[in-house]
Amino acid sequence: MRRILPLDPIRAAPSRDIALLRQGIPKGHKISEQVEGLVQKATALYESLSDPKGVFAEISLSEFEEVYHGDGQNASPAPLPGIMKEADCLALFAATIGEPVSRAIDELFQGNDPATGCMLDGIASERAEASADLLAAEFLGSVLETGGADGGARVLPYSPGYCGWHITGQRRLFSFLGPEEIGITLSPSCLMSPIKSVSGVLVAGRPEIHDFENDFDFCFDCDTWECRERIASLFEPLPTKD
Numbered sequence: 001m002r003r004i005l006p007l008d009p010i011r012a013a014p015s016r017d018i019a020l021l022r023q024g025i026p027k028g029h030k031i032s033e034q035v036e037g038l039v040q041k042a043t044a045l046y047e048s049l050s051d052p053k054g055v056f057a058e059i060s061l062s063e064f065e066e067v068y069h070g071d072g073q074n075a076s077p078a079p080l081p082g083i084m085k086e087a088d089c090l091a092l093f094a095a096t097i098g099e100p101v102s103r104a105i106d107e108l109f110q111g112n113d114p115a116t117g118c119m120l121d122g123i124a125s126e127r128a129e130a131s132a133d134l135l136a137a138e139f140l141g142s143v144l145e146t147g148g149a150d151g152g153a154r155v156l157p158y159s160p161g162y163c164g165w166h167i168t169g170q171r172r173l174f175s176f177l178g179p180e181e182i183g184i185t186l187s188p189s190c191l192m193s194p195i196k197s198v199s200g201v202l203v204a205g206r207p208e209i210h211d212f213e214n215d216f217d218f219c220f221d222c223d224t225w226e227c228r229e230r231i232a233s234l235f236e237p238l239p240t241k242d
């Protein structure tokens with residue numbers, strides 16, 4: 001199964017509160033008219049320029065073990081090798097907000113408006129992360145429909161460059177998935193272009209398979225401990241469509 005999706009829900013910018021939170025400004029904090037204007041300008045720019053697309057393709061465990069191994073530079077131990085073995089289904093994915101947004105951010109920083117560039121950068125990063133969640137929801141829907149996973153299954157994305165999976169893993173991921181078809185390319189140093197793009201593997205399975213202790217060597221250098229929130233979210237009810 002390989003699907004390309006337009007990701008229309010993230011053509012819209014996130015809420016004002018989320019855009020501000022990305023700049024470290026908590027909800028309810030009083031902001032100046034100037035900052036309010038920056039949010040409005042960056043939001044309008046994002047919504048006029050965004051062209052989000054995603055692709056995912058199912059992959060067998062043995063194929064993914066080869067992709068994950070990459071150039072042999074992964075940290076060991078790491079969470080993903082154990083998680084993938086317990087998964088019901090796996091799919092490689094990539095998504096992008098599109099080239100025009102990334103170009104606009106560059107131009108704002110190189111020109112005379114780094115403040116708007118910063119705000120737009122935060123909005124685009126948040127939307128890129130949201131694109132992975134959208135693809136995860138689509139993949140979950142597909143595997144539930146085909147009976148590839150049981151009704152209690154959930155999907156989490158994992159990406160090269162995080163949690164022990166070396167960034168050079170991008171090379172085999174790109175060879176297998178071919179995200180060039182939606183306009184994403186890979187540089188020799190494994191950076192994606194457009195810069196506001198994400199890639200990785202979608203892992204479908206029981207919530208418990210994603211639950212691990214974050215006591216790996218590389219966790220001591222981690223600023224976010226983002227895995228704690230991701231794991232906790234799996235044990236909450238799925239949002240309903242209305």
Ligand code: SF4
Nearest residue numbers: 163214219222226227
């Ligand atoms: S603490 Fe950070 S590096 Fe460690 S598993 Fe969690 S997110 Fe990954």
